[in-house]
Amino acid sequence: MSSDQQTAQVTSVVEAEESRAGRAYRDRGTLARQQERLGWLLVVPPLVVIAVIALYPLFETFRLSFTNERLASAREARYVGFENYTDMFADDQFWTSMKNTVIFTVSSVALETILGMVIALVIHSNFRGRGLVRTSMLVPWAIPTVVSSLLWQWMFHDTYGVINSILKQLRLMPEDKFLAWNADPSTALGAVVAVDVWKTTPFMALLLLAGLQVIPGDVYEAAYVDGANKVQQFLHMTLPLLKPAILVALIFRTLDAFRVFDMIYVLNGYATETMSIAIYTQQLIVGRQRLGEGSAPAVIIFICVGLMAFIYTRLIRVEEA
Amino acid sequence: MAVTNMPPSNYIRTSPDELDRIRSRYTKRSKWTFTTVLQKVLFWALIVFIVLYTLFPFYWAIVSSLTPDVDLYVYPVRYWPQNVTLEHYEAVFENGGFMRALLNSTIVSFGTVILALFFGTLAAYAMGRLRFRGRTPVLYLILSMTMFPAIAIVGSLYTFMQRFDLYNTLHGLIIVYLTFSLPFIVWVLTNFFRAMPGELEQAALVDGATPLRALWQVLLPMAIPGLVTTGLLAFISAWSEFLYALSFTINDDARTVQVAISQFTGNTQFELPFAKKMAAAVIVTVPLLVGVLIVQRRIISGLTAGAVKG
Numbered sequence: 001m002s003s004d005q006q007t008a009q010v011t012s013v014v015e016a017e018e019s020r021a022g023r024a025y026r027d028r029g030t031l032a033r034q035q036e037r038l039g040w041l042l043v044v045p046p047l048v049v050i051a052v053i054a055l056y057p058l059f060e061t062f063r064l065s066f067t068n069e070r071l072a073s074a075r076e077a078r079y080v081g082f083e084n085y086t087d088m089f090a091d092d093q094f095w096t097s098m099k100n101t102v103i104f105t106v107s108s109v110a111l112e113t114i115l116g117m118v119i120a121l122v123i124h125s126n127f128r129g130r131g132l133v134r135t136s137m138l139v140p141w142a143i144p145t146v147v148s149s150l151l152w153q154w155m156f157h158d159t160y161g162v163i164n165s166i167l168k169q170l171r172l173m174p175e176d177k178f179l180a181w182n183a184d185p186s187t188a189l190g191a192v193v194a195v196d197v198w199k200t201t202p203f204m205a206l207l208l209l210a211g212l213q214v215i216p217g218d219v220y221e222a223a224y225v226d227g228a229n230k231v232q233q234f235l236h237m238t239l240p241l242l243k244p245a246i247l248v249a250l251i252f253r254t255l256d257a258f259r260v261f262d263m264i265y266v267l268n269g270y271a272t273e274t275m276s277i278a279i280y281t282q283q284l285i286v287g288r289q290r291l292g293e294g295s296a297p298a299v300i301i302f303i304c305v306g307l308m309a310f311i312y313t314r315l316i317r318v319e320e321a
Numbered sequence: 322m323a324v325t326n327m328p329p330s331n332y333i334r335t336s337p338d339e340l341d342r343i344r345s346r347y348t349k350r351s352k353w354t355f356t357t358v359l360q361k362v363l364f365w366a367l368i369v370f371i372v373l374y375t376l377f378p379f380y381w382a383i384v385s386s387l388t389p390d391v392d393l394y395v396y397p398v399r400y401w402p403q404n405v406t407l408e409h410y411e412a413v414f415e416n417g418g419f420m421r422a423l424l425n426s427t428i429v430s431f432g433t434v435i436l437a438l439f440f441g442t443l444a445a446y447a448m449g450r451l452r453f454r455g456r457t458p459v460l461y462l463i464l465s466m467t468m469f470p471a472i473a474i475v476g477s478l479y480t481f482m483q484r485f486d487l488y489n490t491l492h493g494l495i496i497v498y499l500t501f502s503l504p505f506i507v508w509v510l511t512n513f514f515r516a517m518p519g520e521l522e523q524a525a526l527v528d529g530a531t532p533l534r535a536l537w538q539v540l541l542p543m544a545i546p547g548l549v550t551t552g553l554l555a556f557i558s559a560w561s562e563f564l565y566a567l568s569f570t571i572n573d574d575a576r577t578v579q580v581a582i583s584q585f586t587g588n589t590q591f592e593l594p595f596a597k598k599m600a601a602a603v604i605v606t607v608p609l610l611v612g613v614l615i616v617q618r619r620i621i622s623g624l625t626a627g628a629v630k631g
Contacts, residue, residue: 032452038532039453044442046503047459050466053478054500060477071479122367129368135617136372139379142613144561146579147602151378154385154595162381165398202375221344252468259470262563267584278564280473285476286568302473309468320368 097280117202135200149266156181211245234252386600409600422581441506449514466504
């Protein structure tokens with residue numbers, strides 16, 4: 001093969017490549033359109049699920065809240081205006097549930113954040129067996145909520161519960177006292193908070209720990225050289241740097257705590273002392289079959305959660321690409 | 322020029338040993354003084370307390386489930402079993418309703434996860450890798466669905482499920498569970514796909530592969546660890562779900578294990594059922610714990626990327 005031929009061949013290969021690239025370049029318009037079509041095709045299934053099984057029922061809930069519909073009833077339902085809402089606002093049980101929910105949410109989220117912070121700071125220091133401690137903290141989180149309520153129900157038992165037994169052995173409780181922590185009106189709400197704190201604090205700690213670990217160590221060295229003590233370091237450096245992580249965790253936990261259902265329901269059923277707004281709603285709808293009346297508190301819950309979620313999405317901002 | 326005469330940067334870099342020496346000059350030398358010992362003791366006491374606090378309730382469930390009733394209902398309690406028995410586990414396994422519920426939960430959870438992973442991966446690929454108009458609003462919608470309050474739609478879903486014969490069926494539960502598992506998976510995997518390097522996929526596309534082929538042959542093999550972890554998290558939430566399962570099932574045909582154990586009672590009105598409850602609780606929890614321990618490292622990062630769901 002002569003060098004001329006070789007050159008010619010190379011040129012033709014190059015030309016072919018170039019024309020292919022040119023075609024690809026010219027095809028970019030169609031490629032973009034293909035991507036557009038494929039993209040929509042792939043997101044259709046989740047969108048259909050969301051529309052049919054979440055958004056449509058949500059719309060129905062709004063509509064039903066203005067009717068006197070009942071479950072499994074042949075009676076024709078009619079529109080009753082705001083009657084369900086006025087009845088609800090006149091119902092003491094609604095306000096008790098609301099109060100319980102707010103107390104539960106504020107105290108459990110506050111305790112979880114503070115305790116979680118303490119635990120995260122402790123684990124953040126280097127020590128032997130740190131991995132094991134971290135692993136053990138995943139356990140309460142992985143346990144189903146129903147199960148954790150059952151565990152604590154047994155531990156709270158008045159006669160044979162381990163908590164009363166420990167307190168008596170430590171002489172912190174008189175021998176003849178039998179306190180059913182989750183049933184006694186004076187401790188019931190506190191007991192519910194305790195279960196939630198136990199289940200969620202370790203996880204909160206792991207989240208904050210993840211936040212702590214991305215703070216570079218030399219920031220602390222600089223502060224140390226400048227003579228800042230540990231407390232100053234925590235208040236002026238750790239806390240501000242952790243603020244985004246704390247905020248996200250706080251709002252998510254608040255959303256979760258506000259709609260608490262299973263933990264309290266399994267521990268105490270429909271007991272008034274610990275009834276949350278979600279339990280109040282579920283009892284009206286499923287327990288008492290009053291679909292219309294029960295839809296009113298459901299709407300209230302949705303509005304509260306929606307507001308909190310709105311703030312949350314503003315805070316973390318989905319990155320625009 | 323001065324700039325070009327600067328020594329290469331490695332001239333002024335200090336070796337790690339040297340850095341340690343400099344650091345130690347600023348750090349107090351640790352001595353076994355009273356305060357340091359006290360600090361150490363307090364620190365370890367705190368660690369022990371944290372571990373005891375997190376692990377004791379489950380430990381207590383295991384111990385109670387292995388203790389014969391005569392040893393269990395006593396005061397003061399016995400912190401470790403003196404006589405071990407498996408009778409409570411046998412009783413639970415002989416309980417037909419519970420076994421059926423265990424099977425129901427397995428079908429529902431696997432069904433949910435498989436469907437959600439399949440459709441979720443495809444959607445997440447589109448959101449993370451393809452350009453199309455309306456992508457950002459869709460992502461917002463999906464993110465907001467991860468926070469959707471189930472209680473807000475329980476009532477209308479109830480009528481919906483009765484109308485379409487989905488009430489008290491396993492596939493009905495699977496369909497309903499998709500409302501939380503699908504958005505969760507899409508959201509987590511979208512972030513996951515976005516963080517992946519694009520070169521290999523680009524190369525495949527330039528070579529003429531279709532986007533789906535690039536996903537299947539290039540991205541998916543890299544994504545398997547992420548898929549496994551996300552799938553496990555979705556499995557845990559489906560397995561642990563309670564509100565829908567309680568509201569949309571009426572008998573053994575579709576009752577899930579969470580509902581079954583919440584309704585566990587003794588054989589007679591006078592029998593305390595706690596040991597059996599604890600045995601059932603342990604059975605229901607152990608599979609989850611095993612899964613979590615296997616992928617524990619990824620779980621923490623996966624959750625921080627996705628949702629902070631508890």
